[in-house]
């Protein structure tokens with residue numbers, strides 16, 4: 513029995529599994545991760561600016577590592593966001609969707 517027998521709101525049997533929260537919170541996670549990394553990168557670049565004329569090689573390395581940090585932070589943010597989204601989805605929004613009345617509910 514993968515599907516609940518019926519919708520608790522309208523008793524319809526036209527019920528499908530849903531995972532909307534995963535996508536939403538994954539996107540939020542990416543945004544939060546990237547924003548945090550971007551802030552850190554700006555600080556790193558500000559520090560590097562003073563020495564960039566004298567030491568361009570080090571400045572370039574700093575920019576490259578800032579980009580890499582931003583990329584990995586985005587990936588991490590997405591992973592955390594997706595996991596949190598899946599949890600929240602099950603806890604609050606429900607994991608089943610009724611196509612008759614367009615309402616979602618929790619089915620364990």
Ligand SMILES: [Zn+2]
Pocket residue numbers: 519520521522523524610611612613614615
């Ligand atoms: Zn329904």
